[in-house]
Amino acid sequence: xxxxxxxxxxxxxxxxxxxxxxxxxxxxxxxxxxxxxxxxxxxxxxxxxxxxxxxxxxxxxxxxxxxxxxxxxxxxxxxxxxxxxxxxxxxxxxxxxxxxxxxxxxxxxxxxxxxxxxxxxxxxxxxxxxxxxxxxxxxxxxxxxxxxxxxxxxxxxxxxxxxxxxxxxxxxxxxxxxxxxxxxxxxxxxxxxxxxxxxxxxxxxxxxxxxxxxxxxxxxxxxxxxxxxxxxxxxxxxxxxxxxxxxxxxxxxxxxxxxxxxxxxxxxxxxxxxxxxxxxxxxxxxxxxxxxxxxxxxxxxxxxxxxxxxxxxxxxxxxxxxxxxxxxxxxxxxxxxxxxxxxxxxxxxxxxxxxxxxxxxxxxxxxxxxxxxxxxxxxxxxxxxxxxxxxxxxxxxxxxxxxxxxxxxxxxxxxxxxxxxxxxxxxxxxxxxxxxxxxxxxxxxxxxxxxxxxxxxxxxxxxxxxxxxxxxxxxxxxxxxxxxxxxxxxxxxxxxxxxxxxxxxxxxxxxxxxxxxxxxxxxxxxxxxxxxxxxxxxxxxxxxxxxxxxxxxxxxxxxxxxxxxxxxxxxxxxxxxxxxxxxxxxxxxxxxxx
RNA sequence: GGGGGUGUAGCUCAGUUGGUUAGAGCGAUCGCCUGUCACGCGAUAGGUCGAGGGUUCGAGUCCCUUCACUCCCGCCA
Numbered sequence: 001x002x003x004x005x006x007x008x009x010x011x012x013x014x015x016x017x018x019x020x021x022x023x024x025x026x027x028x029x030x031x032x033x034x035x036x037x038x039x040x041x042x043x044x045x046x047x048x049x050x051x052x053x054x055x056x057x058x059x060x061x062x063x064x065x066x067x068x069x070x071x072x073x074x075x076x077x078x079x080x081x082x083x084x085x086x087x088x089x090x091x092x093x094x095x096x097x098x099x100x101x102x103x104x105x106x107x108x109x110x111x112x113x114x115x116x117x118x119x120x121x122x123x124x125x126x127x128x129x130x131x132x133x134x135x136x137x138x139x140x141x142x143x144x145x146x147x148x149x150x151x152x153x154x155x156x157x158x159x160x161x162x163x164x165x166x167x168x169x170x171x172x173x174x175x176x177x178x179x180x181x182x183x184x185x186x187x188x189x190x191x192x193x194x195x196x197x198x199x200x201x202x203x204x205x206x207x208x209x210x211x212x213x214x215x216x217x218x219x220x221x222x223x224x225x226x227x228x229x230x231x232x233x234x235x236x237x238x239x240x241x242x243x244x245x246x247x248x249x250x251x252x253x254x255x256x257x258x259x260x261x262x263x264x265x266x267x268x269x270x271x272x273x274x275x276x277x278x279x280x281x282x283x284x285x286x287x288x289x290x291x292x293x294x295x296x297x298x299x300x301x302x303x304x305x306x307x308x309x310x311x312x313x314x315x316x317x318x319x320x321x322x323x324x325x326x327x328x329x330x331x332x333x334x335x336x337x338x339x340x341x342x343x344x345x346x347x348x349x350x351x352x353x354x355x356x357x358x359x360x361x362x363x364x365x366x367x368x369x370x371x372x373x374x375x376x377x378x379x380x381x382x383x384x385x386x387x388x389x390x391x392x393x394x395x396x397x398x399x400x401x402x403x404x405x406x407x408x409x410x411x412x413x414x415x416x417x418x419x420x421x422x423x424x425x426x427x428x429x430x431x432x433x434x435x436x437x438x439x440x441x442x443x444x445x446x447x448x449x450x451x452x453x454x455x456x457x458x459x460x461x462x463x464x465x466x467x468x469x470x471x472x473x474x475x476x477x478x479x480x481x482x483x484x485x486x487x488x489x490x491x492x493x494x495x496x497x498x499x500x501x502x503x504x505x506x507x508x509x510x511x512x513x514x515x516x517x518x519x520x521x522x523x524x525x526x527x528x529x530x531x532x533x534x535x536x537x538x539x540x541x542x543x544x545x546x547x548x549x550x551x552x553x554x555x556x557x558x559x560x561x562x563x564x565x566x567x568x569x570x571x572x573x574x575x576x577x578x579x580x581x582x583x584x585x586x587x588x589x590x591x592x593x594x
Numbered sequence: 595g596g597g598g599g600u601g602u603a604g605c606u607c608a609g610u611u612g613g614u615u616a617g618a619g620c621g622a623u624c625g626c627c628u629g630u631c632a633c634g635c636g637a638u639a640g641g642u643c644g645a646g647g648g649u650u651c652g653a654g655u656c657c658c659u660u661c662a663c664u665c666c667c668g669c670c671a
Contacts, residue, residue: 029631029632031630031631031632031634032627032630033628033634035627035628036627036628036629037628038629038630038633040631047631049630049631051629051630054628066622081629083629084629088631092631109604109621110605110622111605112604112606113605113606113620113621116620118606118620120606121600121605121606121663122664123662124605174671175671176670177669177670177671196670196671197671221670223669224669226665226666227664227665452671455671457671458671564663564664565663565664566662566663
């Protein structure tokens with residue numbers, strides 16, 4: 001028999017009455033009645049109430065023992081009186097009468113309480129992460145994460161995917177995020193980079209003939225943090241398949257996600273077959289390529305209305321003449337909303353730096369009219385036309401914005417969220433997944449005005465790039481796709497370009513000549529010329545999936561040992577300075593500090 | 595790199611228009627209490643009000659600088 005325990009702290013039930021048992025765990029809570037002491041003993045599995053009174057010679061010692069001390073108790077299981085049963089814990093029908101106890105691990109005065117629902121400053125939580133992780137909610141989050149990951153492994157393996165590890169020390173890639181660099185001792189002056197993703201390796205695995213690959217892959221990017229973005233490192237379910245089209249990848253991932261979310265959440269799925277929305281549709285209807293489909297509001301372009309003679313809203317008309325567009329959001333049956341509702345949204349938009357949101361409500365007594373400060377600028381015929389265009393009924397309202405396309409997308413997207421929230425239209429108990437497809441291969445850099453890859457340079461274009469298409473590279477679409485859930489981008493993927501000639505063509509559009517490509521992607525381009533299968537894949541973000549399942553807004557709540565916003569580990573004190581000897585080994589010298 | 599928020603006891607927070615000795619709850623220490631499950635009651639200790647400078651007769655409070663944490667923008671193929 002194990003010397004620490006016969007049972008864990010979530011095991012004892014009425015069936016165990018009168019048994020002599022031992023438990024080990026942390027003192028979660030003490031309730032000291034002077035001559036009678038209750039101790040809630042906690043371990044990973046649960047809590048058991050233990051009790052001791054002054055007749056016992058150990059009473060005074062136990063009474064003095066600090067919370068969070070690790071103890072072993074030995075005693076007898078007894079039933080609780082009917083009125084003292086605790087229904088909130090699984091072991092609540094029994095308690096353990098302590099005979100002897102032993103301290104296994106002492107505990108100093110705590111810098112933060114463990115047994116509390118209070119929120120604490122991030123700094124102290126991260127410094128004492130081992131204490132923070134004892135707390136219920138985050139402890140459960142981390143267990144959930146473990147379970148989801150094993151579930152993914154078993155599901156993927158079941159359908160024929162093989163899990164492979166790829167190198168952590170690899171080479172720096174020219175595109176994308178900043179790399180983390182590791183100096184090479186054996187190759188003075190040269191550096192490894194930590195992989196931003198195993199992108200090239202997984203393609204090489206396909207070219208090596210392995211057919212279906214996955215990995216719970218660590219990815220390293222040296223970029224600034226956000227609430228849903230760890231600084232430094234994060235995990236992806238990286239996967240790749242050979243001889244597949246877009247639909248094949250969709251089928252695998254859609255089924256997997258449906259299974260995960262059904263198994264690990266009680267929230268409903270809005271769609272089990274994820275709708276596919278083209279990038280251009282998404283940008284128009286939602287103003288974003290990560291739409292929250294729980295929100296029923298839709299954006300419509302009504303620019304043409306403002307070239308009518310019977311519309312006299314001159315501010316918009318002028319802007320439209322100089323190339324701006326007008327888009328609107330329709331809200332159903334909002335005629336009885338107070339004026340403050342409309343004004344607040346207009347004010348909110350102005351606060352964001354936009355020129356505000358014009359609004360009115362469709363009304364009809366004898367004639368159709370528009371109620372609101374700008375209603376008088378629209379004729380009855382123009383209003384009828386708008387209603388037809390956006391499918392509105394009397395009693396509905398619209399909010400309109402006028403701007404250049406990209407600014408217009410931004411403001412309408414934010415307005416859609418804001419109005420959705422204000423009208424309480426978003427059901428928090430739903431997951432709404434969708435695919436965003438048909439991404440453009442290229443986009444124009446707003447600063448330099450140069451053409452650049454909009455996503456992944458290794459994606460397959462949807463055409464062979466004949467002369468005519470090459471003239472308008474911004475119109476070239478790629479077999480490139482994203483999964484979005486509740487407005488959060490979960491992953492992006494693509495059918496890859498496995499034809500070197502096509503690759504050179506695409507890179508030349510983005511301003512790289514053949515030599516550049518050969519040099520920067522030598523491993524890839526070389527491999528592609530030795531018989532590469534058509535292949536594609538995707539890489540859903542594990543951390544964000546867990547965030548959705550655990551209903552957390554911050555990625556640190558689902559990460560065991562996260563860094564803070566400045567990419568420091570306050571517990572391990574990373575990053576740290578290194579010795580002169582270490583630097584010398586690496587052929588590095590530091591510039592003098594300020 | 596830029597913008598917002600926060601910083602007062604070990605923890606969570608209050609602190610009025612600038613005005614006497616900076617408070618509460620939890621935790622700690624001591625005492626009382628045999629049925630609690632956020633046990634209860636009483637007492638004690640615990641403070642560079644993030645740091646530095648300024649205004650003022652007087653600053654936790656006003657001003658300037660700076661640091662830390664956090665959220666956002668940029669960035670994240």
